[in-house]
Amino acid sequence: MTQIFAHRGYSASYAENTLTAFKEAEKAGADGLELDVQLTKDGEIVVIHDEKVDRTTTGKGFVKDFLYKDLRKLNANKKNNKMEPIPALTEVFEWLCTNNLLCNIELKNGLIPYKGMEEKVIQLIHKYKLVDRIIISSFNHYSIVYSYSIAPEIETAPLFLEGIYMPWVYTKAIRAKGIHPKYSAMSDEIIIKTIENGIAVRPYTVNKEVDLQRLFNINCTALITDDPVKALKIRKQFEKRP
Numbered sequence: 001m002t003q004i005f006a007h008r009g010y011s012a013s014y015a016e017n018t019l020t021a022f023k024e025a026e027k028a029g030a031d032g033l034e035l036d037v038q039l040t041k042d043g044e045i046v047v048i049h050d051e052k053v054d055r056t057t058t059g060k061g062f063v064k065d066f067l068y069k070d071l072r073k074l075n076a077n078k079k080n081n082k083m084e085p086i087p088a089l090t091e092v093f094e095w096l097c098t099n100n101l102l103c104n105i106e107l108k109n110g111l112i113p114y115k116g117m118e119e120k121v122i123q124l125i126h127k128y129k130l131v132d133r134i135i136i137s138s139f140n141h142y143s144i145v146y147s148y149s150i151a152p153e154i155e156t157a158p159l160f161l162e163g164i165y166m167p168w169v170y171t172k173a174i175r176a177k178g179i180h181p182k183y184s185a186m187s188d189e190i191i192i193k194t195i196e197n198g199i200a201v202r203p204y205t206v207n208k209e210v211d212l213q214r215l216f217n218i219n220c221t222a223l224i225t226d227d228p229v230k231a232l233k234i235r236k237q238f239e240k241r242p
């Protein structure tokens with residue numbers, strides 16, 4: 001059965017990358033979450049997609065220029081006019097310890113090469129005993145390889161915007177267990193062949209009914225969607241199949 005990961009939480013209906021969006025994804029019945037991390041000036045791992053706080057919060061500027069205590073004053077739920085801070089990764093982990101969700105952490109270190117990000121994230125994964133429930137992904141494949149080199153026990157998965165030739169060869173070469181492609185970048189045939197070669201495939205960001213159906217139909221490992229409720233409803237139709 002294809003697992004459903006809630007992209008930035010249940011972001012179709014709640015402010016992305018907030019504890020509310022994560023909790024609502026769990027309530028909806030998602031199998032896992034996808035979230036993005038950046039690093040503050042004083043080295044706190046925080047859950048926010050962009051390098052800057054401008055789009056999703058009431059503040060302005062780069063995450064890397066904020067002290068954590070100042071970043072916490074910003075509202076990450078400004079659309080609903082309800083105060084909700086940018087979560088620290090530790091807060092999300094504390095809550096993850098109360099459930100069984102899987103969690104895909106995307107290291108947002110492609111534009112800003114945050115020094116020590118991998119070590120910090122990995123140290124927290126160990127502290128909260130979440131090794132078996134976390135997948136580290138990134139568009140920065142050097143960071144994926146580095147993460148594996150310091151913590152081979154934690155699953156890694158490179159992100160791709162475009163298709164590559166024989167993705168299972170590359171994925172195995174960098175010792176990753178999975179691949180997270182843009183949903184339109186891999187044909188059914190290549191997804192099936194990659195899975196047959198022992199590599200998990202979790203395409204992002206799958207929101208249209210036709211695309212969700214396509215991936216459930218081929219029994220893709222997982223998919224990453226903004227709308228876990230919609231995805232779960234469609235998956236039900238496939239569960240009834242003989």
Ligand code: G3P
Nearest residue numbers: 034036106137180204224
């Ligand atoms: O992890 C998949 C997806 O989240 C990558 O793109 O921009 O939504 O972080 P983006």
Ligand code: CA
Nearest residue numbers: 034035036106
């Ligand atoms: Ca992401």
